[in-house]
Amino acid sequence: MTSPTLPGAPFVAYRHDALHLENLSLQALAKAHGTPLFVYSKAAMLSALAAYQRAFQGRQAKVHYAMKANSSLGVLQVFAQAGCGFDIVSGGELARVLAAGGQAKDVIFSGVGKRRAEMKTALQAGIACFNVESEAELDVLNEVALACGKVAPISIRVNPNVDPKTHPYISTGLKGNKFGVAHERTLQAYQHAASLPGLKVVGIDFHIGSQITTSEPYMDALDKMLDLVEQIEAAGIPIHHLDFGGGLGIDYNGDTPPAADALWTQLLARLDERGFGQRQLMIEPGRSLVGNAGVCLTEVQFIKPGEQKNFCIVDAAMNDLPRPAMYQAFHQIVPLHPRTGHPTVYDVVGPVCESGDWIGRDRALDVQAGDLLAVLSAGAYCMSMASNYNTRGRPAEVLVDGDAAHVIRQRESVQDQMRGEQLLS
Ligand SMILES: *Cc1c(COP(=O)(O)O)cnc(C)c1O
Numbered sequence: 001m002t003s004p005t006l007p008g009a010p011f012v013a014y015r016h017d018a019l020h021l022e023n024l025s026l027q028a029l030a031k032a033h034g035t036p037l038f039v040y041s042k043a044a045m046l047s048a049l050a051a052y053q054r055a056f057q058g059r060q061a062k063v064h065y066a067m068k069a070n071s072s073l074g075v076l077q078v079f080a081q082a083g084c085g086f087d088i089v090s091g092g093e094l095a096r097v098l099a100a101g102g103q104a105k106d107v108i109f110s111g112v113g114k115r116r117a118e119m120k121t122a123l124q125a126g127i128a129c130f131n132v133e134s135e136a137e138l139d140v141l142n143e144v145a146l147a148c149g150k151v152a153p154i155s156i157r158v159n160p161n162v163d164p165k166t167h168p169y170i171s172t173g174l175k176g177n178k179f180g181v182a183h184e185r186t187l188q189a190y191q192h193a194a195s196l197p198g199l200k201v202v203g204i205d206f207h208i209g210s211q212i213t214t215s216e217p218y219m220d221a222l223d224k225m226l227d228l229v230e231q232i233e234a235a236g237i238p239i240h241h242l243d244f245g246g247g248l249g250i251d252y253n254g255d256t257p258p259a260a261d262a263l264w265t266q267l268l269a270r271l272d273e274r275g276f277g278q279r280q281l282m283i284e285p286g287r288s289l290v291g292n293a294g295v296c297l298t299e300v301q302f303i304k305p306g307e308q309k310n311f312c313i314v315d316a317a318m319n320d321l322p323r324p325a326m327y328q329a330f331h332q333i334v335p336l337h338p339r340t341g342h343p344t345v346y347d348v349v350g351p352v353c354e355s356g357d358w359i360g361r362d363r364a365l366d367v368q369a370g371d372l373l374a375v376l377s378a379g380a381y382c383m384s385m386a387s388n389y390n391t392r393g394r395p396a397e398v399l400v401d402g403d404a405a406h407v408i409r410q411r412e413s414v415q416d417q418m419r420g421e422q423l424l425s
Pocket of ligand 1: 069111209211246247284286287
């Protein structure tokens, strides 16, 4: 029998040997909507959010959902209605927030390569803050703001250079990567920002990486940030808000990241100790709000025994679910209705013409053609990274809310894919 504590439990669970999401049988959803199909649990998303909210009770704190993790309108709507703001990385994402019922005043704009047109649109919409990632960006944002008669609220993203030896999973908070302003240059950057008439300093931020499974890197980065805030304020530049980014990991395969409330209880204690507990606080979680709330359903097309490997060929592929091909990421793959025979070890692969098109390697499964499988922990960085490679339409998406299933995105047709293309005249 399959492990009772699947990633996504208790929202993802077997009931009478049939895999369910909340109260709905996933087999029934696959039959009704076809495969590959992404299915998300609203309760799982709200439960993940509630863990942060518990820790922040009685604080001035705002959760900005990092929407690149999953930017489907129905998902954004859930978080907008739950009172979240949004962390965006493009003008397109701002348009999605507004289309989903979110408000520009609750938006912060991150990213190393913001274009002038994107800056202008965000300024005119009245977003809360630009998280600036370089000194050059300060100058350009100042020019754009002055040209449209606005003052841009800014935070500077600090690269805290958290020690890689103790924290090997950190990938964006190290010297040598493209994100943020070097720790040693931060004070100068703030002094420069404060001198520019088109900018108003409102905060400071960091985002040190993703799928972080221990609290130490956050503790280290927090202390470094607070040291900087003390220096910057001593230079006469007030910092209104502190933004700690996202990055908290989820369970893909027995990973045990701290719970969001436990992590934040620890971080808040440190903030209190250092006298910053009553500041305006912000966070930008993505993966930890949606990753375990989603599954991808796929049908076994063929079983192909081989001399070295057996292949289980399914109808989901790297274009639908790019994380294994891109990052060698692991997702659990489980049957919707487990069989009782002997498992065989398979590479679970998609139909795309690339050897990198695999979903899982060396998986023990008892399956036959026509069986349905669920790829777990597929709520984050799957659909939002999906492509049309091999002219494959992107999957449909369903949001489950208790006993109800809402289609939040129709399956993409080949006409959808060819829209905007033209033959030579
Ligand atoms: C991607 C990103 C996040 C969210 O990261 P998760 O690991 O999904 O929580 C937050 N902030 C910034 C600036 C990001 O680029």
